[in-house]
Amino acid sequence: MADNIETPAYYDNSKGSLYKIASERNWSPYTFDVVKRLDRGGKKDPLPQEIRKSIAVLQLWLKELENES
Numbered sequence: 001m002a003d004n005i006e007t008p009a010y011y012d013n014s015k016g017s018l019y020k021i022a023s024e025r026n027w028s029p030y031t032f033d034v035v036k037r038l039d040r041g042g043k044k045d046p047l048p049q050e051i052r053k054s055i056a057v058l059q060l061w062l063k064e065l066e067n068e069s
Contacts, residue, residue: 008043008044018032018035018036018039019032022035028061030057030058030060030061033054033057034054034057034058037050037051037053037054037057038050038051038054
C-alpha cells in the first residue's frame with residue numbers, strides 16, 4: 001500500500017533516511033529540525049528562507065536552555 005504514496009522526488013531516501021540518522025545519533029528535535037532544513041538546501045523553500053527558519057529554531061532552543069538555568 002505504501003507504494004501508492006506520491007511524494008516529491010527529493011523524498012526518495014536513496015541516500016538514507018535523515019530520520020534514521022537522527023535516531024541513531026540521539027539528536028534532539030532542535031538539532032534534527034536545523035539539519036533537516038539545511039540539508040534540503042533550497043529543494044522545498046529557497047535556501048535563504050531555510051537558513052532564516054534554522055536561525056529561528058536555534059533562537060528558540062537557546063531561549064529554552066536559558067530558561068532551564
